Amino acid sequence: MKRTLLLALALIACGSDDGVGPNLEDIDFDPALEIDLSAMTRTASGLYFQDLTVGDGVMATAGNTVVVDYSGWLPNGTLFDSGTSSDWKNPSTGAHIPFILGVGGVIAGFDEGVQGMREGGTRNLVIPPAIGYGAIAVSNIPANSVLIFRITLTEIQ
Numbered sequence: 001m002k003r004t005l006l007l008a009l010a011l012i013a014c015g016s017d018d019g020v021g022p023n024l025e026d027i028d029f030d031p032a033l034e035i036d037l038s039a040m041t042r043t044a045s046g047l048y049f050q051d052l053t054v055g056d057g058v059m060a061t062a063g064n065t066v067v068v069d070y071s072g073w074l075p076n077g078t079l080f081d082s083g084t085s086s087d088w089k090n091p092s093t094g095a096h097i098p099f100i101l102g103v104g105g106v107i108a109g110f111d112e113g114v115q116g117m118r119e120g121g122t123r124n125l126v127i128p129p130a131i132g133y134g135a136i137a138v139s140n141i142p143a144n145s146v147l148i149f150r151i152t153l154t155e156i157q
Contacts, residue, residue: 022146024048024128030077033148035126047109048126057119058156062102066114067155069096073148080141098157107132110149117153125149 024046029035040048060066071082099105101115109127117123127147129135137143 022129022144024126024146027075027146029075029148030073032077033073033075035075035124035148037126040124040126043112045109045112045131046128047112047131049113050124051117051121052124052150053120053122055118055120055122055153057121057153060101060114060117060119060153060156062115064101065098065157066101066153067096067098067157068114068151068153070149070151074141075146075148078140080139080147096154107147109147110151113149114151114153117151119153119156122150122152125151 025037037048040050042048072080074080097106099111101111104111107127109125109131112131113123113125113127125148127149129144129146132147133141133143133145135143141147
């Protein structure tokens with residue numbers, strides 16, 4: 001699964017968006033995901049994020065190699081990637097991925113969502129299709145899907 005996500009992230013980072021996708025404000029998120037868009041910050045790209053824990057380490061910026069633990073869901077609560085765990089409350093048991101910020105190695109919304117985090121921090125992301133996988137279906141993720149991630153920034157190398 002981890003290899004599938006890495007490959008998909010790399011391939012889709014260069015993909016196109018046809019502008020099709022749901023209005024995030026109209027989505028009924030599975031209550032177990034604890035997503036409240038009104039409590040989140042919205043960026044110009046349409047990304048929503050909320051810091052659950054602000055780390056006390058170095059801040060992640062473009063060009064840094066970062067290591068994150070994450071889990072990802074669809075709005076209906078379907079887990080699409082977490083490595084070995086489906087534990088929403090504890091992403092540190094999920095998939096572990098190093099990547100360089102700002103170079104297109106992951107989907108744009110994931111990259112944008114990690115920038116500005118501090119080591120040790122945990123953040124929720126709600127990524128619209130335009131900065132996610134767009135109109136391309138990937139593995140068990142349908143085309144034009146909104147993606148929800150819980151990310152912990154474990155290390156900046």
